[in-house]
Amino acid sequence: MEKIEKNAKQVIEKIKNLYGNSPDINTRLINIKGTNIGCIFLESSSSASTISDFIIKGIDYVAKKTIFDNIFEKLENKLFNSQLFTINDFSQFSYYLSSGFTIIVVDGNDKAIVMETRANLDRGVTESTSEPIIRGAKDSFTESHSKNLGLIRKRIKDPNLWFEEIKLGRRTQTRVSIAYINDIAEIKTVKKIKKALKKIDIDGILESGNLRDYLTTKSSVFPQLQSTERPDVACQSLLKGKIIVLVENTPFTLILPTVFIDFLHSSEDEYQKSASITFTRILRLIALIITIFTPAVYIAITTFDQNTIPDKLLISLAVQREGVPFPTSFEIIFLMIIFEILREGDMRIPSTMSASMSIVGALVLGQASVDAGIVSPISVIVVAITSICGLIFSDIDFTSGIRSWRFLFIIGSTLLGFIGILAVTIILIVKLVSLENLGTSYLSPFTPLNIKAQKDAVIKMSSTNIFDRPSYISKKNITKQKRKDD
Amino acid sequence: MKKAILITLICFFLCGCGNYSELNNLAIVTGVALDKKDDKYEVSVLIANSPKVDTSNKEGEAQTTVYSATGKTIPEAAQAVEQKSPTKLYFAHINVVIISEAIGKEGYLKTADWLIRTPQTRKRFYLLQAKDNKAKDIIKIISPLESFPSQNIKTLINTNRNSKSIATAVTYSNFIGRALEKGFDPVLSSITIHGDVKKGSKQDNLETTEPKTYLKLGPLALYKKGKLIGYTSSIDSQSINILRNETKEISYTLKYKNDYINIGSDQIKTKTTLKNPNTVDINVSGIGNIYSIGSDIKISDYKEIQKIEKKWNKQLKKDLEKIIKKLQTEYKTDVLGFGNKIYKQYPNKWKKLEKDWNDKYFKDVKVNINVDLKIATTGSLTETLKEANK
Numbered sequence: 001m002e003k004i005e006k007n008a009k010q011v012i013e014k015i016k017n018l019y020g021n022s023p024d025i026n027t028r029l030i031n032i033k034g035t036n037i038g039c040i041f042l043e044s045s046s047s048a049s050t051i052s053d054f055i056i057k058g059i060d061y062v063a064k065k066t067i068f069d070n071i072f073e074k075l076e077n078k079l080f081n082s083q084l085f086t087i088n089d090f091s092q093f094s095y096y097l098s099s100g101f102t103i104i105v106v107d108g109n110d111k112a113i114v115m116e117t118r119a120n121l122d123r124g125v126t127e128s129t130s131e132p133i134i135r136g137a138k139d140s141f142t143e144s145h146s147k148n149l150g151l152i153r154k155r156i157k158d159p160n161l162w163f164e165e166i167k168l169g170r171r172t173q174t175r176v177s178i179a180y181i182n183d184i185a186e187i188k189t190v191k192k193i194k195k196a197l198k199k200i201d202i203d204g205i206l207e208s209g210n211l212r213d214y215l216t217t218k219s220s221v222f223p224q225l226q227s228t229e230r231p232d233v234a235c236q237s238l239l240k241g242k243i244i245v246l247v248e249n250t251p252f253t254l255i256l257p258t259v260f261i262d263f264l265h266s267s268e269d270e271y272q273k274s275a276s277i278t279f280t281r282i283l284r285l286i287a288l289i290i291t292i293f294t295p296a297v298y299i300a301i302t303t304f305d306q307n308t309i310p311d312k313l314l315i316s317l318a319v320q321r322e323g324v325p326f327p328t329s330f331e332i333i334f335l336m337i338i339f340e341i342l343r344e345g346d347m348r349i350p351s352t353m354s355a356s357m358s359i360v361g362a363l364v365l366g367q368a369s370v371d372a373g374i375v376s377p378i379s380v381i382v383v384a385i386t387s388i389c390g391l392i393f394s395d396i397d398f399t400s401g402i403r404s405w406r407f408l409f410i411i412g413s414t415l416l417g418f419i420g421i422l423a424v425t426i427i428l429i430v431k432l433v434s435l436e437n438l439g440t441s442y443l444s445p446f447t448p449l450n451i452k453a454q455k456d457a458v459i460k461m462s463s464t465n466i467f468d469r470p471s472y473i474s475k476k477n478i479t480k481q482k483r484k485d486d
Numbered sequence: 487m488k489k490a491i492l493i494t495l496i497c498f499f500l501c502g503c504g505n506y507s508e509l510n511n512l513a514i515v516t517g518v519a520l521d522k523k524d525d526k527y528e529v530s531v532l533i534a535n536s537p538k539v540d541t542s543n544k545e546g547e548a549q550t551t552v553y554s555a556t557g558k559t560i561p562e563a564a565q566a567v568e569q570k571s572p573t574k575l576y577f578a579h580i581n582v583v584i585i586s587e588a589i590g591k592e593g594y595l596k597t598a599d600w601l602i603r604t605p606q607t608r609k610r611f612y613l614l615q616a617k618d619n620k621a622k623d624i625i626k627i628i629s630p631l632e633s634f635p636s637q638n639i640k641t642l643i644n645t646n647r648n649s650k651s652i653a654t655a656v657t658y659s660n661f662i663g664r665a666l667e668k669g670f671d672p673v674l675s676s677i678t679i680h681g682d683v684k685k686g687s688k689q690d691n692l693e694t695t696e697p698k699t700y701l702k703l704g705p706l707a708l709y710k711k712g713k714l715i716g717y718t719s720s721i722d723s724q725s726i727n728i729l730r731n732e733t734k735e736i737s738y739t740l741k742y743k744n745d746y747i748n749i750g751s752d753q754i755k756t757k758t759t760l761k762n763p764n765t766v767d768i769n770v771s772g773i774g775n776i777y778s779i780g781s782d783i784k785i786s787d788y789k790e791i792q793k794i795e796k797k798w799n800k801q802l803k804k805d806l807e808k809i810i811k812k813l814q815t816e817y818k819t820d821v822l823g824f825g826n827k828i829y830k831q832y833p834n835k836w837k838k839l840e841k842d843w844n845d846k847y848f849k850d851v852k853v854n855i856n857v858d859l860k861i862a863t864t865g866s867l868t869e870t871l872k873e874a875n876k
């Protein structure tokens with residue numbers, strides 16, 4: 001804690017020095033009957049009209065009516081603003097200034113008034129681009145922290161929805177909020193998250209992705225927390241007893257704890273007919289299996305276990321491979337890498353250039369490489385099927401996790417055929433089963449088996465039949481729907 | 487993590503057979519023909535995926551090549567073939583194996599060992615008897631309807647077994663199983679070439695609308711104690727197939743009131759039961775329908791149909807009895823497995839009969855045949871055309 005000078009002029013000088021005389025430091029010194037009143041604000045983050053309308057006018061109004069030497073108290077009471085505090089710590093000045101507050105100091109007082117005069121630097125609430133949906137709320141989180149909190153509050157009006165705020169980052173002083181419903185969420189988990197966050201001592205937190213590594217205990221290529229930019233997804237998770245971590249200046253929030261099956265679910269599942277959702281989920285599961293195993297199985301059956309293929313197909317495959325100079329596994333790895341590069345490129349380049357990219361990609365990958373005899377047509381088909389099935393999952397971390405394992409499977413099957421695939425499968429299962437975050441096993445509700453939670457895991461039963469929240473997330477206050485017979 | 491590493495290592499060490507090979511380094515054998523040349527055996531293999539010369543061919547269309555070589559034993563001959571083929575012979579996808587008459591007469595079991603013992607082969611391929619031709623020539627004949635000869639033969643057997651019931655589909659393991667079983671003699675479908683062999687193996691054969699050379703399934707080849715003893719006639723082949731309960735569909739031409747009626751059944755069922763060690767009951771039942779009929783018969787009359795039915799049953803019974811008599815006295819081969827039935831039900835009695843079963847005791851078995859076929863439908867017409875015209 002640093003004391004504030006009693007002289008307004010000196011305070012202004014000190015702040016100017018602190019900011020290295022940056023041009024956006026704006027000060028105003030008003031002299032009323034020999035008493036200096038100093039107004040300090042950052043032009044870049046404050047709204048000039050708010051300052052003129054409410055502060056300068058306010059000071060003028062107060063000064064006219066004040067005879068006695070109690071200007072500070074009068075200002076404190078008379079200035080029009082909902083956010084107005086008194087502080088007596090000079091080290092807090094910079095945080096408030098950067099957040100768009102105006103600081104008012106008065107001669108002879110070692111306190112200062114801070115008043116919110118924030119400029120509107122945020123974009124409005126727009127439609128989500130990373131998680132497009134057909135049915136459901138279209139709004140998404142923005143970069144404004146308070147707006148984000150508001151979007152959640154608006155949906156859950158229960159006062160038990162609690163937010164806890166921590167400022168993280170020595171230099172960025174980023175506001176990070178933990179949101180949870182007090183009587184549903186496991187408080188132990190909330191405490192664990194808070195503890196993990198408080199341990200962070202780093203210069204800057206700019207995005208929720210920065211926190212990812214601090215919130216997981218075991219390393220894995222599979223993501224252990226889900227991120228979303230849609231408030232309705234966040235609220236669904238809150239209602240399940242999960243905990244949301246919101247970070248200032250990013251629309252992406254983190255959902256904890258997350259299990260494997262969550263990545264096979266979509267927020268839309270809650271809004272559509274349960275029978276068709278069951279079908280969709282099974283499709284997703286099949287796609288997951290296809291996208292992990294297809295290239296490896298293809299290599300295994302064409303280079304080790306040819307007798308597993310029907311003879312007509314085998315002859316067709318053999319004829320297609322005629323003249324291809326590379327081993328099958330090389331072909332597959334080559335095409336997979338080219339595809340990953342294409343995908344990465346497609347994500348990064350501006351949309352105006354993506355047309356040329358896709359032409360080159362389609363021609364080079366598909367037609368030309370087959371015609372040139374570098375790869376066989378069937379390999380292109382295998383890679384295409386694999387990639388299409390991999391695109392079903394919207395979470396980019398999950399897709400990347402699958403990708404790494406896919407390559408491991410390819411290596412396994414290149415070395416040993418089906419035995420190699422089996423070996424890697426065992427490792428994959430061991431890895432997944434041993435994964436655990438914040439006291440929740442990653443493969444819940446399958447291991448440990450939770451029969452009640454199966455109602456909304458792979459199959460989705462009608463909402464009229466689901467009365468309880470999944471107990472692997474939180475055991476507190478578990479009933480969510482009143483039973484008919486009660 | 488340590489456990490994961492350990493498990494991986496165990497997996498890698500436990501397996502010894504990494505038989506890695508790229509597809510284009512394999513010569514996929516889909517047909518094998520076994521012949522006898524003087525004292526030596528000749529093995530011919532049909533390779534389905536010979537590289538196509540012309541790249542403008544349709545994708546996946548393969549051309550076939552036949553390699554053959556001779557040797558003192560079959561494996562030796564196969565080894566010699568392997569020396570001729572630039573790529574590794576791959577036997578897992580054999581569709582058909584054709585054996586020549588000479589090998590059949592010598593006793594096929596003598597040479598059967600090699601294909602069974604090779605771990606690669608699937609043992610579910612068809613075994614066929616080459617009739618009047620060299621087995622090697624048969625796998626050379628190309629057909630315009632199928633992409634390679636072995637596939638052609640396989641389809642031929644499958645369709646003939648189901649619809650015409652002259653042929654019977656005998657897989658390799660089935661044949662050997664039957665040959666080794668007590669009181670059972672195997673049969674094989676025979677196959678012949680119709681037309682000129684040289685022309686049939688050339689691409690020209692495909693370019694005419696009416697191929698001059700084609701393959702034809704012949705009557706059943708009968709085996710006795712593992713040796714070929716002769717062929718039956720086509721009509722007898724059908725009867726044998728009915729008796730062995732191997733067929734579902736039969737067609738029959740019946741002479742009735744100076745006219746021919748074509749009757750068929752597609753749900754025929756035969757049940758053979760052993761009443762006592764000397765008597766066998768055979769029950770043939772099924773539902774038939776009339777395929778075509780002459781003009782003078784009133785089939786709208788139920789009694790008329792019953793008459794036809796009766797005649798058909800009588801005729802079929804006669805045919806079946808005839809072939810059983812032939813088998814018992816002429817061929818002396820128990821392809822119907824009566825001996826096997828005795829062995830299973832009266833094992834003690836079988837011990838006495840076993841030695842001279844084919845030559846002595848088999849012919850003494852009394853057979854009661856009961857044919858009970860019903861005509862259920864008369865096709866799309868309920869009357870004959872003449873009747874309908876009235």
